[in-house]
Amino acid sequence: MGEPQKRIPVTVVGGFLGAGKTTLVNHLVQSAKLRFGVVVNEFGETGIDGSLIENVDADGVAELTNGCLCCVGREDLISALFRLTGRKEKPEHILIELSGLADPVPVAQTLLDPFARTRFELDGIIGVADARNLERTLGEVPEGAVQLAYAGAVVLNKTDLSSPPQVAEAQALVQRINPLAKVYPTARARVAPEQLLRLRSFHPDWPPQDHHHLHTPHLQTFTLRATRPLERHRVNAFIDRYLIARPDAVFRAKGYLSVRGFKQQILLQSVREIFSLEESDRPAEAPSELVVIGRNLDQREYEEAFRGL
Numbered sequence: 001m002g003e004p005q006k007r008i009p010v011t012v013v014g015g016f017l018g019a020g021k022t023t024l025v026n027h028l029v030q031s032a033k034l035r036f037g038v039v040v041n042e043f044g045e046t047g048i049d050g051s052l053i054e055n056v057d058a059d060g061v062a063e064l065t066n067g068c069l070c071c072v073g074r075e076d077l078i079s080a081l082f083r084l085t086g087r088k089e090k091p092e093h094i095l096i097e098l099s100g101l102a103d104p105v106p107v108a109q110t111l112l113d114p115f116a117r118t119r120f121e122l123d124g125i126i127g128v129a130d131a132r133n134l135e136r137t138l139g140e141v142p143e144g145a146v147q148l149a150y151a152g153a154v155v156l157n158k159t160d161l162s163s164p165p166q167v168a169e170a171q172a173l174v175q176r177i178n179p180l181a182k183v184y185p186t187a188r189a190r191v192a193p194e195q196l197l198r199l200r201s202f203h204p205d206w207p208p209q210d211h212h213h214l215h216t217p218h219l220q221t222f223t224l225r226a227t228r229p230l231e232r233h234r235v236n237a238f239i240d241r242y243l244i245a246r247p248d249a250v251f252r253a254k255g256y257l258s259v260r261g262f263k264q265q266i267l268l269q270s271v272r273e274i275f276s277l278e279e280s281d282r283p284a285e286a287p288s289e290l291v292v293i294g295r296n297l298d299q300r301e302y303e304e305a306f307r308g309l
């Protein structure tokens with residue numbers, strides 16, 4: 001006879017593309033004194049998001065790569081959760097990081113189904129929003145509000161890139177969408193873990209009966225690939241011309257690039273017109289891959305431009 005199982009709290013982290021979900025997950029893993037399991041929902045088919053999770057060993061991270069977790073991933077999600085808890089050292093808390101396009105409600109519903117409830121307890125939904133871009137994003141993609149509407153806590157991130165009036169406006173906007181949420185303005189998602197974990201915010205009559213599952217429409221995602229090393233000056237020109245010069249069309253890009261002269265791959269991340277380049281720990285022999293998410297983009301044009309780097 002096994003010992004009775006304690007239910008493991010699960011926190012769902014949702015929010016807009018590039019708002020800082022992975023940054024928050026890494027911060028929680030690093031600062032909360034708990035053994036974590038992490039489920040990452042990739043929107044592209046590459047393993048980029050999983051590789052960005054730090055301080056959790058590979059067996060403690062489950063990647064779901066089949067697109068929108070909210071519609072096709074129910075069984076996958078439950079299997080991933082059971083896989084994480086099948087380890088000898090069971091996680092004490094599980095974080096599910098949604099792709100920036102997913103609706104958190106069906107995921108929360110999955111966790112509340114009777115089978116999942118034998119082992120897991122939905123602890124809370126956290127929404128991550130980018131204080132600098134929130135108004136613009138909601139203007140373009142109003143359906144995105146669902147990612148904040150059901151959150152118990154909203155991390156209003158990137159205050160370092162926003163002016164105080166921008167932060168105040170974004171905070172007011174979040175409270176209009178969700179007057180019940182606690183809002184934490186911050187940079188680099190540095191909110192004290194006890195504000196976000198072990199909230200036990202769900203009672204059995206959740207979820208709302210009238211929730212209609214929403215998709216964020218008209219967004220494209222594609223992966224650009226190249227096998228030979230890229231030239232640095234061409235990469236710079238590509239970033240200028242195809243990513244940051246089109247902030248209303250390219251919402252998010254991230255990937256690993258092998259650039260001539262560098263022994264490790266370079267991690268490129270962009271969120272609208274802000275971008276960063278960092279040396280990663282991946283060897284530069286691997287092919288370059290860049291996931292691009294945006295709207296009204298000519299994929300062929302991007303593929304050709306990337307091939308020419």
Ligand SMILES: Nc1nc2c(ncn2[C@@H]2O[C@H](COP(=O)(O)OP(=O)(O)OP(=O)(O)O)[C@@H](O)[C@H]2O)c(=O)[nH]1
Binds near residue numbers: 160
């Ligand atoms: N300046 C600044 N940059 C930030 C902050 N938080 C995150 N970033 C950067 O913003 C980019 C996106 O952050 P992520 O944590 O990957 O965002 P995400 O929401 O997980 O992204 P997706 O999963 O692609 O939707 C990265 O380059 C981060 O380093 C912040 O508070 N300030």
